[in-house]
Amino acid sequence: MAPKETRWGILATGGIAETFTKDLLIDPATRNVQNVKHAVVAAASSSSLSRAQEFLKSVGAPASAKPYGSYEELVKDDNIDIIYVATPHSHHYQNVMLCLEAGKNVLCEKAFTVNAAQAKKLVETARQKNLFLMEAVWTRYFPLSIYVREAITSGKLGTVIRVSADNSFGVIPEETFDTGHRMVNPDLAGGILLDTGIYSLTWVFQTLYLTQDPKTRKPPHVLSSMQKYPVTGADELTTILLTFPRDPQEGGDMHATATGGFRTSNDIDGKGTAGPAVRIQGTKGEMQVWAPIFRPTRTRLILKDGTTDDKNWPQPGPGQGSGWYNGFGAKKNAEGEGHGMFWEADEAATALLEGRKEGKYKSLDESVLIMEVMDEVRKQNGLTYPEKIETTERITL
Incomplete structure (x- = not known):
C-alpha cells in the first residue's frame, strides 16, 4: 500500500x-x-x-x-x-x-x-x-524514548521509585542574550521554565505518569524554587520536586526532580563526560539518558544482576x-x-x-496537566507574564 x-x-x-x-x-x-x-x-x-x-x-x-x-x-x-x-x-x-x-x-x-x-x-x-x-x-x-518507557512497563527496572532530569545551558545570560531575546524576554514568556524546563518535565512525565494505568494515575504534588534573572525578571534557575501518588501495594509514591538553569550545565564539555542528565531508578536497576535530553542519542541500562547495556541512537x-x-x-x-x-x-x-x-x-489532557504544573510553579514563585500573553481573549499580538 x-x-x-x-x-x-x-x-x-x-x-x-x-x-x-x-x-x-x-x-x-x-x-x-x-x-x-x-x-x-x-x-x-x-x-x-x-x-x-x-x-x-x-x-x-x-x-x-x-x-x-x-x-x-x-x-x-x-x-x-x-x-x-x-x-x-x-x-x-x-x-x-x-x-x-x-x-x-x-x-x-x-x-x-x-x-x-x-x-x-x-x-x-x-x-x-x-x-x-x-x-x-x-x-x-x-525510538530512544519508546525504548526507555518499555524498560519501565516491562518491569525490567523493577518498581520505579525516582527520576531526576536536568536540562541546563551552561551560559552567562548577560553575555549571551540581549534583553529582547526570547529566552529572557517576559513579553515572549521567556525564561527557563517554559523553554527548557518543559524537557525536564517531559522526562519526568513520560516515565512516571505516561507509564501508569490511565484509569488510576493521579496528578503530582508540586514544590518548587526559582531564581530570577535580575536584568529582565525571567526565571534563570528553576527546581521542581514532584510527588506522584501511587497505591502502597504498587510501590508507594514516586518522586522526581525536574531542573533547569542558564549558568549550570549537564554536558560541560559536549562529550558526555559529565554523566547522564536523566536517571530513572527502580528496585532492579536504573536507566540513564545522556544530554542533550531534548535530543538524546545515548542510553545506559544498569541492573542489579550485573547487566550493563549501552546503546547509541543516531538520528x-x-x-x-x-x-x-x-x-x-x-x-x-x-x-x-x-x-x-x-x-x-x-x-x-x-x-x-x-x-x-x-x-x-x-x-491533550496530559498537555493541560503539565501546563497546570507549570502554573503552580509560577504561582509558588511569583512569576507572571504580561496580561496580553496570559489572556484567553482573542487579540492581535
Whole structure:
C-alpha cells in the first residue's frame, strides 16, 4: 500500500520552523516509515511575503509551495491538511486558535501555551470542531524514548521509585542574550521554565505518569524554587520536586526532580563526560539518558544482576555523501543526519490517517496537566507574564 501524503503548512519562519521543515522533507523510508509521507505546500511569515519566499527556498521546498505574508492567508489555503505552529510560546494560543477557527488540524510547538487556561480553551475548541491537535514534544516520539518507557512497563527496572532530569545551558545570560531575546524576554514568556524546563518535565512525565494505568494515575504534588534573572525578571534557575501518588501495594509514591538553569550545565564539555542528565531508578536497576535530553542519542541500562547495556541512537537521514545538513541555530549535525523532528510529524500524519484527534504518546489532557504544573510553579514563585500573553481573549499580538 502506497504511503498517504500529508500536506503541511508552516506558520512562522524562524529557526525551529526551518529545522522541522528540513526534517519533514526527508524521505520517511530512511527511517523505515512506510505508511505516510510529507509535503510542504505553504509557509507564512508575519513580517513579509519575501521572508516566506526566502524560507521555502532555504529549506528546499518544491517550487509549487505557496508563500504567504500573513498567517490569516495561510489558514485559508484549502490544500493544507495540517499546520505546524512554530512561533514563540507567548503567541501559541492566538496562532493555534486562528488555525482551529479556520478548520485546520494543528501540531503546535512546545510549550503548548503560556498557561493552563489557554491550553484548556484550545483543547475544548479542537474537540468541538473535531480537529486534530497535538503539542509538538518531539522527544516523546524518538525510538530512544519508546525504548526507555518499555524498560519501565516491562518491569525490567523493577518498581520505579525516582527520576531526576536536568536540562541546563551552561551560559552567562548577560553575555549571551540581549534583553529582547526570547529566552529572557517576559513579553515572549521567556525564561527557563517554559523553554527548557518543559524537557525536564517531559522526562519526568513520560516515565512516571505516561507509564501508569490511565484509569488510576493521579496528578503530582508540586514544590518548587526559582531564581530570577535580575536584568529582565525571567526565571534563570528553576527546581521542581514532584510527588506522584501511587497505591502502597504498587510501590508507594514516586518522586522526581525536574531542573533547569542558564549558568549550570549537564554536558560541560559536549562529550558526555559529565554523566547522564536523566536517571530513572527502580528496585532492579536504573536507566540513564545522556544530554542533550531534548535530543538524546545515548542510553545506559544498569541492573542489579550485573547487566550493563549501552546503546547509541543516531538520528537517521539521507546519510553521508548526501551533502545534506540539518541542525538548530549555529550547531549542525553530521552530514546526512536528521534532527529528529520527523518522528512527531510521522505521528501527526499517522493520527490523521487513522482518524485520531491527538497524539499517541502525549494526550491533550496530559498537555493541560503539565501546563497546570507549570502554573503552580509560577504561582509558588511569583512569576507572571504580561496580561496580553496570559489572556484567553482573542487579540492581535
